Amino acid sequence: MRAVIIDAPGKFGVGSVSDPTPQPDELLIRVEACGICGTDLHIIDGDSPLAHYPIVPGHEFAGEVVAVGSNVAQKGSFAVGSRVAVEPNIYCGQCEPCRSGHENLCLNYTALGVTLNGAIAEYVAVLAAKSYPLPDTMSLREAALIEPVSCAVHGMHSLNPKSGDTFLIVGAGTMGLLLLQLARRGGASRIAVVDVNAQRLKRAESLGATRTYTGVQQALADEPLGFNCVIDATGVAPVIEQAFLAVKRGGKFMVFGVASHEARVSLSPFRIYNDEITIVGSMAVLFSFQAALDLIASGVIDTQAMLTAAFPLADFSEALAAVRRGEGLKTQVLPNA
Ligand SMILES: [Zn+2]
Ligand SMILES: [Zn+2]
Known part of the structure; x- marks a missing residue:
């Protein structure tokens, strides 16, 4: 089959690899759509401590079942022709975090597209236990x-805001705008969004942002006491430092954007103590995949606003360049188009 293969950091291309065969507990999926995200850029750039090389990237995908493993066939849980989305993270179930309800922090964490071959490929083998059947009304691009x-839903579960809270979301990329939509439906009273990209701010306004700004300082000028919930969705260290200054006394600060693992920030511990600020981290997905499926199925998430360009597999380099230029929002590859 054809797939994107990253041989080593900075060395990648579209090539041929042998077709995956489903193990007894697996399904073979013909991939219809797979999103490109910041994690893929980190893997390509050699800035992911978890990545294995060579690797086929791609962890945001949906497709159609074309073969089922022997155990799956026996159970009859999935049939050829089923349309599914797949949670890409795989947990061992036996380490301390797994056994204390923190499976997403598994010490033996593996993931499709990071440590195991992923879905920017014509086919991918996946665990049936991680696969979710889709309603007929949901397109496979939406399902990807x-x-x-589900990452944004886990973030909101971790942040646990109160009804009526004011929000500042810094970064209006895909994740910032998904968090915006969830915050709005979750009872936020006012949501300010900061980004340097005017097009993204326009989209934030159409998705329900109360005010938009090109810098945190401007947002603070309008809300001098700060915001109950501040979310960094950029992962950029100097931006995180600024965003922290906009947390109201008694408020919460969520570090959601993925920073380089070598990045450091300088925050005032006196302020964390004296202003009783809660700092929250949020990593991947935890019991939030079905919730995300339901949010899309019921129209809470505006998928049309989020899905922008789509590229055939052969044009992966162009797709990647568009993502790096910050064009559009969720760029997808359609490997079987
Ligand atoms: Zn991702
Ligand atoms: Zn584990």
């Missing part, structure tokens, strides 16, 4: 958004 939405 379930994974990023």
Whole structure:
């Protein structure tokens, strides 16, 4: 089959690899759509401590079942022709975090597209236990958004805002705008969004942002006491430092964007103590995949606003360049188009 293969950091291309065969507990999926995200850029750039090389990237995908493993066939849980989305993270179930309800922090974490071959390929083998059947009304491009939405849902579960809270979301890329939509439906009273990209701010306004700004300072000028919930969705260290300054006394600060693992920030511990600020991290997905599927199925997430360009597999380099230029929002590869 044809797939994108990253041989080593900075060395990648579209090539041929042998077709995956489903193990007894697996399904073979013909991939219809797979999103490109920041994690893929980190893997390509050699800035992911978890990645294995060579690797086929791609963890935000949906497709159609074309073969089932022997155990799956026996159970009859999935049939050829089923349309599914797949949670890409795989947990061992036996380490301390797994056994204390933190499976997403598994010490033996593996993931499709990071440590195991992923879905920017014509086919991918996946665990049936990680696969979710889709309603007929949901397109496979929409379904490939379930994974990023489930990360945002886990973020909101971790942040646990109160009804009426004011929000500042810094970064209006795909994740910032998904968090915006969830915050709005979750009872936020006012949501300010900061980005340097005017097009993204326009989209934030159409998705329900109360005010938009090109810098945190401007947002603070309008809300001098700060915001109950501040979310960094950029992963950029100097931006994180600024965003922290906009947390209201008694408020919460969520570090959601993925920073380089070598990045450091300088925050005032006196302020964290004296202003009783809660700092929250949110990593991937935890019991939030079905919730994300349901949010998309019921129209809470505006998928049309989120899905922008789509490229055939052969044009992966162009797709990647568009993502790096910050064009559009969720760029997808359609490997069997
Ligand atoms: Zn992702
Ligand atoms: Zn584990």
